[in-house]
Amino acid sequence: MKKFIHDMLVVGRRNINTHYYILELKAPDVLPEIIPGQFVQVEIKGNKNVFLRRPISIHDINTEENTIKLLIQKLGEGTNTLSHIKSGEKLNIIYPLGNWFSKPHEDNLLLVGGGCGIAPLLYLSRYLSERNYKVTTLIGGASKGDIIEPDEYRKYGDVFITTMDGSLGERGLVTEHSLFKAKKFEYSMVYTCGPLAMMKAISRFAVLHGKPCEVSLENMMACGIGACLCCVVETRHGNKCTCTEGPIYNSKELVGWI
Amino acid sequence: MIDLGVTIKDLYLKNPVMTASGTFGYGEEFTDFFDIARLGGIFVKGTTGAHREGNAYPRMAETPMGMLNAVGLQNKGVDYFISDIYPRIKDIDTHFIVNVSGSTVEEYIEVASKLNELDKIPAIELNISCPNVKEGGMAFGTSCHSASTVTKAIREVYKKTLIVKLSPNVTNIAEMAVAVEAAGADSVSLINTLLGMAIDAERKRPLLSTITGGLSGPAVKPIALRMVWQVSKAVKIPVIGMGGIMTATDAIEFLLCGATAIQIGTANFIDPAVSVKIIDGIEDYLRRHRHNSVYDIIGGLR
Incomplete structure (x- = not known):
């Protein structure tokens, strides 16, 4: 490209x-x-x-x-x-x-964003919805001020919210939302972006239920085009630049994520 | 007609602007932004005998007017370069110069010997100045004796243009340059990065996984200029200057201090097309000052 x-x-x-x-x-x-x-x-x-x-x-x-x-x-x-x-x-x-979120193989997709990590998920939810996928978005933040424009995501599917202080949606961590406590995890794939600890927890949950999870990393970088080799993440195939071979990874590829 | 051409031993460069090792990939990363064949040369990433994964993340920290890096010579090894990268780049109309590194003299010899066989690689840059590896690298470049030893060993096996990249992390860089010149180097390039450190005071932790790293960018330019000036007075071989060059004026300053050619490093990260602007800017300067050749300003400091 x-x-x-x-x-x-x-x-x-x-x-x-x-x-x-x-x-x-x-x-x-x-x-x-x-x-x-x-x-x-x-x-x-x-x-x-x-x-x-x-x-x-x-x-x-x-x-x-x-x-x-x-x-x-x-x-x-x-x-x-x-x-x-x-x-x-x-x-x-x-x-x-960078690369991009992959096209899902099955319907019924869950998007999970934490704080400003929601940023790449708006275009993703629209993109998937326009291609007739059922999209559900879960947004987490410390307080209601960290839940950025949830109505934008409601145009493309259901939206659930968690805040640490309970000022909007369910109280607690995004990973503690009730949809993760349901008897059956009904989504075929999870896309997530947000704090590292959140993405790791979401990814572990998805993988435990046999569902693929794609995560968006935001490593510090200098060039952004694969020249400086500063933004690497350790994958099962060695260190990879998050700027060219990421920022999107299937979490199974990342060392220490599962 | 303005002649931008310069010569490093037997190596003719169509202009004195080249890109520094580790900042320009294999050139391919930049082809969307400009015609890389316009460059005088491209110094490719530090290449070792065996594949190296480099250091752990984080490897980079932004500092005032510069950055620290601690990549640690991540590369797939010389055999991969020869089998996979060389065929893709060999017909591009500029000089690809391979930066050669290793942990031992034997490893340097292995890499240099293999590169000596490649028709379209006219020169190597011997990296005895990488501050980010535990063994080899800068350890060779901080004493005249070891710098001389490794240069001599490579001179015996490498028949084309041999450039030695010097470390600024020494007491007297001119002595180092004299030592490698006597050992058979055809040119010296300087400066590699300055060993530095950055800290997150709130978390009370270093910002790099390796604690220390190499400082580059405009912050180092005054030091680099001083060293290029000292070295160019001390040796007869051509000097290739680098360190914080962001503009054509910066590049011209290095030429005035005695550099025959220059390398653009960190600036590539901010403007991937900067080097072609620097080529044009040098030509404009020569025209404005009524010079016909780059040689009219090399060492032209009054």
Whole structure:
């Protein structure tokens, strides 16, 4: 899949709350093919402590408008600096990067996102729903402010929510949701993105029930195109770059996950 | 007509801009962004006798105007390079130069001997300066005696252009350069990364799995310039300069300090097409200053 460096026009910038924001970026040309699970490398300007690009999941795309959406959490200097960008400004990105969530073999799919880890799952839920798959999305967060736009996912299927403080949905960890306590785990496959401990717990549960689980890793990286070899994860076939051979992996491939 | 060509021993480069080992893969990773045949040369990833998995994650930490890495020479070994990578790259119209590494002198000899047989590999860069491996690497490059020993051993088995990559983690880099020149090196390249460290104070832990790693990026450029200037005054062989080059102006500074050619490293991670912009920028500079050849500015520091 050919990669591009584009100066994207910021056509939308919206705060979800003090922790999260969404950028909408318009390509200078026709948007290249992008598959759910892929990411972009964003150049951050205006902060001398930020030297490298930042890898950000593609939240959704619009092929008619030639736009992509990025859902970003203010976590460090890079994402904080980027939050000050305004509509009408340009943002340089390299994209589309990485592999993608695989097409399911059977119907009835469960998507599990934790906090900002929900980011790649919006496009995935739409993509799967448009291909007539039944999609259920489970969203977890510390508090209701971490449950980002659940109505967006309701367009494509059922949505369940957990929060640690019980301010929205069931109280507790996402892995403690009642759908994991049902007598029969009815989903044919699980896609997950979020904190490592959450993804490992979800993956163990899925594999225990004989279902495949695909996880989206967010290892630190420099280049994003397979040159620096910094973002590796240990797989059953040796160290692999999460930027080119990931970020999506079947959890069975990852050492120490099962 | 401006002539960008330079020569490293018998190796003619169409321009002095090359990409540094470990920052440009095998070139293929960058073909979506520009025509890599425009480069003077491509230094491919450090290649060892046997396959290496490298160090554990995390291997990278961002630092002010730079980064630390501790990849640890992850590569599939010289035989894989010859069987799988060489056939794919050999007909691309630029020079592929293989960075050679090892834990022992015997391993360096094995890799260099095998590469000597490849028609389309005109040179090797002997890596005696990798700070991220437990054995070999920088251990060879931090004493004149061991640097000289390994260079001599390779000189006996390697008949084409032999470049030795120097470590900045030494008291006197010019002495190292003189030692490898006397041992038969055709050129020296410098600097490799500076040994450094980064810490997460809140968690009270190092940011790299290996604790220490190699610092690169604009933060190291003043040190690299100083070392290139010192080395180019001390040796007669051509010097290849690198360390934090992000722009054509940076590259020109290295040429003025005496480098015959330069390598672009960390900048490739931020702008994959940066090296072609640097080629164009050097040509613009020469035109603006009414020079006809890159040689007009090499060592031209007033």
